[in-house]
Amino acid sequence: MYLHGTSRVNEHGHLEIGGVDTTELTSKFGTPLYVFDEQLMRETMRAYKSAWDATGLRYEVAYASKAFCTLAMCRIVAEEGLALDVVSGGELHTALKANFPSERIHFHGNNKTPDEIEQALNAGIGAFVVDNFHELALLGALAVEKGVVADILLRLSPGVEVHTHEYISTGQEDSKFGFDLQSGAAQQAIQLSLQTKGVRLVGLHSHIGSQIFETEGFKHAIDIVGNLFAQAVKEWGAKDLSVLNVGGGFGIRYTEGDTPLQVQQYIEAIAEGVKATFDSLGLAHPEVVIEPGRSIVGNAGTTLYTVGSSKNIPGVRKYVSVNGGMSDNPRPALYQAVYEAMLANRATEEPTEVVSIAGKACESGDMLIWDAKLPEVQAGDILAVSCTGAYNYSMASNYNRIARPAVVFVQNGVADVVVKRESFDDLVSLDVVPARLMDGVLSQS
Structure with a gap:
């Protein structure tokens, strides 16, 4: 993955942006996470x-x-x-x-x-x-x-x-x-x-x-x-x-x-x-x-995900799933947009396999990257997808009632939250249940 701006691989072998270790960002703010330089x-x-x-x-x-x-x-x-x-x-x-x-x-x-x-x-x-x-x-x-x-x-x-x-x-x-x-x-x-x-x-x-x-x-x-x-x-x-x-x-x-x-x-x-x-x-x-x-x-944004499950189909491909996808980046599904990625927590390791990065939405088309060259990916790894600053947060949705990620700005070793992570309560905060339906629920309980 090409490193833009202040991005670099630090002495711990981790991706660093704006002087902040991305593994520290994920520990503090969770994933998926939009990070802006x-x-x-x-x-x-x-x-x-x-x-x-x-x-x-x-x-x-x-x-x-x-x-x-x-x-x-x-x-x-x-x-x-x-x-x-x-x-x-x-x-x-x-x-x-x-x-x-x-x-x-x-x-x-x-x-x-x-x-x-x-x-x-x-x-x-x-x-x-x-x-x-x-x-x-x-x-x-x-x-x-x-x-x-x-x-x-x-x-x-x-x-x-x-x-x-x-x-x-x-x-x-x-x-x-x-x-x-x-x-x-x-x-x-x-x-x-x-x-x-x-x-x-x-x-x-x-x-x-x-x-x-x-x-x-x-x-x-x-x-x-x-x-x-x-x-x-x-x-x-x-x-x-x-x-x-x-x-x-x-x-x-x-x-x-x-x-x-x-x-x-x-x-x-x-x-x-x-x-x-x-x-x-x-x-x-x-x-x-x-x-x-x-x-x-565009180049200033990086999205961090946590790797979860994998599925290997011999002779076809290996799917690696992350805890985000088209809900935070619909561009691959909309435009066939192509991205690069790396393992932010193992940034110095050489690629050993080509995998397809799948999102967690209930859609076959929820694919972030079809052919990513990475070290052998393990559950819990942090996947960094570069150049996600433009039209990712803007086009994010709550499809499958997936909460939208937080956004942080990083500079000079400091990370500031500029958009809070949505909670499940946020997802239902604008929902209204008519009294007639609430009465029905109460009568059954």
Whole structure:
């Protein structure tokens, strides 16, 4: 397993993260356990800002909170001076409860409800990324009711496809997200937004996909959206249009087959594309916004499990089961995502077998890793699965009434709980038994 950030094998032969022995973490906090390398997250955020500083362009780095959103995470994002993307009332509420500056919050989503829009308007967020005509009309009407003007960016589908999993390609024409250019919807949306009371068009947005390992897709999208930007300014009088949001999707290394670029390489290419396109159009350089999520938290997260039962099928495979699975990491089942693992308590031992790591949910598809090279695994071993910081906690569920894990941040030898482990009482805390059913139970007892 590749060791990211502060991860290392210590003198005891154990995996250590943030200066804390993972065997100590499991003894204190139990398993499954999400462990985040706080230093690595902060360093990545700073790398994005530093790379942009070198370009001379105006910019904003907005953390895509859908990747991992908790009160503590929002505090770190605020401390590092980033903006924050939210896609639901729940994420917005989390940000506000963490005292995140509301003017640095952007609200995304393809079906914002009236309640969510009102929540965001009342909070005075920085901008709405408007996804469709229904939202444009609804937002305008609600803003007028409140006597405010909401800054908006229009999300466009520029028709750019990247080589990624089909479920997470979002920039092509056939997508549930955004106004597509090919049908003329994007052009119509720009003109309509300039006539809609209660909103002010300040920017255009595109997002071409996720886990992107090259830069040509970004440059192509910038050229397409840039030309529409020029048309809006020169022909339709979009005098406040000054922001170009190129989305996120920057790839990370999950396994040795992944070859992401360095942060600086992505930013330099995007900056070059923006300068070249806008210079050729005779326009001032816009403020450029990017939305990294996975690339900030993905490599920083590690999930620790305790090994339980094993099942060896001669000539077929050996299954090794852990005390978690699709309830804390549904990505292998959803996307066929691939991960690496190691035995955190026996990190110096050489692999002697290839095993398949199974989860404990009552589903045949609950498999975390199909072919993991490990020392001979024993019950009680601690399995560490790397690069689980993005979309694992966010997508965790209580399937089979399995309680969700705790989350800890580690740095400089200190571990802090940022999400408590759910208890069985937590699982039933929102359940309600109607009186008629309770009476029946009592009469039988």
